[in-house]
Amino acid sequence: MKKIVLFLLVIATVFVTSCDKEEFLDQPLYGRQTLEDFFANADNSEFVVNGIYRKVNGESWWQVNFQRQINEMASDDNWAGNTLQPRPDITGIAQYNVFPGSTYFNSFWESHYIGITRANLALDQIPNSDIDEDIKTQYIGEARFLRAFFYFDLVRNFGGVPIVASYQEILDPSINDKTRASVAEVYAFIEEDLMVAVNNLPRKSEYASVDLGRATKGAAQSLLAKVYLYQEKWGQAQSMAKTVMDSGEYSLEADFADIYRVGNAHGVESIFAIEFINNPTFREVGAQYAITNGSRGDRGWGWGSPTSDLENAFLSEGDNIRLRSTIIKHGDPVFGDPAVTEFDGKPTENKSGRTNRKYYVPVGERPEPYQRGQIPGQYIHIRLADVILFHAEAAYFNGDETSAKNSLKLIRDRVGLSTNMSLSGSALRDAIWKERRLEMALEQHRLYDIRRQKINGVPRIALILGPNGSFVKYNTEVSTDPFETTNLLEPQDSGRLFDPNIHMVWPVPPEEIQLSRGNITQNPGY
Incomplete structure (x- = not known):
């Protein structure tokens, strides 16, 4: 919703790229007729719809996916993890010493609104195009689903947000006068989009394998x-x-x-x-988490280390099958990777000496170069x-x-x-x-789950985190884990600063508040 975003969207939204079609139009768009001509071509319409998908995970690793990873660090399933390279902009969120102007909040908000605007462009233009009616119906369904997906992500993270329902709203100078809709209004908008999507979209079995x-x-x-x-x-x-x-x-x-x-x-x-x-010709077409989540002893960055509290939950159920496919522990063999009989979890540089197995790539299946964005x-x-x-x-x-x-x-x-x-x-x-x-576990649902689940009206997160929370008390009074209790470069009382009056949502990026001239308001406590 910031001016540079608006500029890019007005001039170049239809230039969006996809993994299938990395090219740009040669000329800027001047006026509605040109847009109509552009969307009359079925390939161009698909090109724009494909561009909406690129915002589901962000077009750069840090725009969306790393915020999702930080959200896990702010729950009882993960530590921030990387104790060799302290980053207050990351650990501040994970430990609830939150800086409202964090790049990660701003990028998450901005990336989602770019995705929404791409969806709005498709929804404004495709219904009036001359493309095949079945394809048109499908594309409308895809755009509606993706717009709902973006708004659902936003409302879960920030609470009520401005609703931009059409591409024409973006072109109107009054866009900067938009205020935050209520949470109920955002959910109603999401439901409407999804009900249209349900009626428009094919079943999985009706798609060709390439789709x-x-x-x-x-x-x-x-x-x-x-x-x-x-x-x-x-x-x-x-x-x-x-x-x-x-x-x-x-x-x-x-x-x-x-x-x-x-x-x-x-x-x-x-x-x-x-x-x-894996395609070295293009950037950012591969996965990120194998590196960002990966152990510092295994060519990774060491962020988002699973907690012993999570491991104990598996052990209490005798659940070895899911445990071995969820957590890799320092010194243990890696399940499903015969090349690693003694994993290097680097506990001197990693709070828990544990790593997420779900995003781990076995040694024999790693491309070279083995690097973020190419996995x-x-x-x-x-x-x-x-x-x-x-x-x-x-x-x-x-x-x-x-x-x-x-x-x-x-x-x-x-x-x-x-x-x-x-x-x-x-x-x-x-x-x-x-x-x-x-x-x-470790699929980035935990923070949202414990925020929404309630016991006698009290959100579970308030019983797990905070100075008297069960997770904080376990780590400070009960745990004897040999890695977590000896590597104190990440505080053992992480989560102690959680305040249910503030931290049930994240702060709205201050830059968005400024650009709206105060029409968009901040969440309480920030």
């Missing part, structure tokens, strides 16, 4: 179930999640280790994912297990404990864990929440 990764009916239904869950619309969340579960389009991977296996992008469990490739793999935003757990949670709160337990059992059966089918009440609720932590 896997594009938004599908199932992706829109799954995101809509998640949106209902976040608003505590339990009945609607349960029903929509069950629709996806019964669609026949997806199934759980038989082997949990295959979910993030290199070469298994868009596998049977994947509902919405971004695939990364094959995938980032899964929504998968079937996620939706099944939406269903279990929504069913429980909707008073349907039998359905909740059946869904819980589906997830536990895969990893050989028994399910106590006599569970009821708060014990069942807690079992579902714990299962979600174990199943989705």
Whole structure:
């Protein structure tokens, strides 16, 4: 929403690139007729829609994905991790000593609004184009899904945000007079987009293999179930999640280790994912997390180290199958990588000596050069297990404990864990929440989950973090972990500064407030 962004969007939005078509138009656009001519070409329309996808993970690693990684550091699942190179701009967020003007907040906000504007451009122009009607319907569905995806990310991170509903609004000077919509208004806008997307998009099985990764009916239904869950619309969340579960389009991977296996992008469990490739001709077409999450003893940067508290959660369930595919520990062999029998977790430079296994690339499958932006793999935003757990949670709160337990059992059966089918009440609720932590660990859901989940009206994050939080007390009074308790370059009481009156959302970037002349207001406490 800043002026430079507006300038770029007005002059060059249709110049957006995709991994399939790295080229630019030669001339700037002058007027509406030129836009109409441009969109009359089906290839050009696809070109613009593909450009919207590039903002799902940001067009540079730090724009969006690193903020998602920092969010994990601000939960009980991760430390900031890298103790060799202290970065107050990163650890300040992770430890709730938050600087509102952080580059990461600003880039996250800006990147999402660029994505929204690209979606708005497509939605303004494609309905009136002369392209095939079926393709037109699909592109409208994709743009609506992606716009909803961006707004959902924004509302979860910042609360109510300005709603820009059309490309023409961007061209109006009054754009800088926009104020923040309420959280309820943003969610209503998201729901409307997703309901259109559900009706417009093909099923996953209807796409050609080269088009896997594009938004599908199932992706829109799954995101809509998640949106209902976040608003505590339990009945609607349960029903929509069950629709996806019964669609026949997806199934759980038989082997949990295959979910993030290199070469298994868009596998049977994947509902919405971004695939990364290795192609040295282009920048930023490969994955980042194998490096940014990777151990400093394994050519990585060491950010986002899994906590012993998370490891203990697996151990308390006897859950070795998911543990070995989620956490790599210093000195242990790496599951699924015969080349590494004793992992170097670098505990002198890494708070916990632990690394995220889900984004790890086995040595024999690494390209050379092995570097950020050139690593094959995938980032899964929504998968079937996620939706099944939406269903279990929504069913429980909707008073349907039998359905909740059946869904819980589906997830536990895969990893050989028994399910106590006599569970009821708060014990069942807690079992579902714990299962979600174990199943989705280190996939960047944890902070959002503990913010939204409540016990007697109190957000769980306020019981986990803060000076009296269970995570802080575990680390300062109970833990004897040999890595965490000896590497004190990252404070053992991380999370102590969390304040539920402030930190349930992140600060709005001050630059956006300035550019709006104060029409956009700051979140309380910042």
